[in-house]
Amino acid sequence: MNAHPQPAEDGANAEHATPSGPPPARLLRLPEVINRVGLRRSAIYQRMSEGRFPKSRSLGPKCTVWVEEEIDAWIRGIADRGG
Known part of the structure; x- marks a missing residue:
């Protein structure tokens, strides 16, 4: 059994390939x-x-979070409005 990852079709190591999505x-x-x-x-x-x-x-009960992209979009909206 081969313990080494197989190269992807483009020659890159499939284990370390970067995802194409966001x-x-x-x-x-x-x-x-x-x-x-x-x-x-x-x-x-x-x-x-x-x-x-x-x-x-x-x-x-004691953990509140915000989605980073929503905060970034809010900041962009403030910057686009000029204040």
Whole structure:
């Protein structure tokens, strides 16, 4: 039995081939969201309740996360509007 990975058709090692799709979604905890957007916790939750900030997701009773791409899109939207 051959323990070495077989090369892919293009000659690359199939085990180390890079995926052709987008990178996997990343989840951000509140401290990282605060650092990225420059808002305090209270301002983030206020804007969320007003529908002006991406909604958080609950992963458990004490674990709240945001989808990185939604935060990045919100930042781009602020930059595109000029403030």
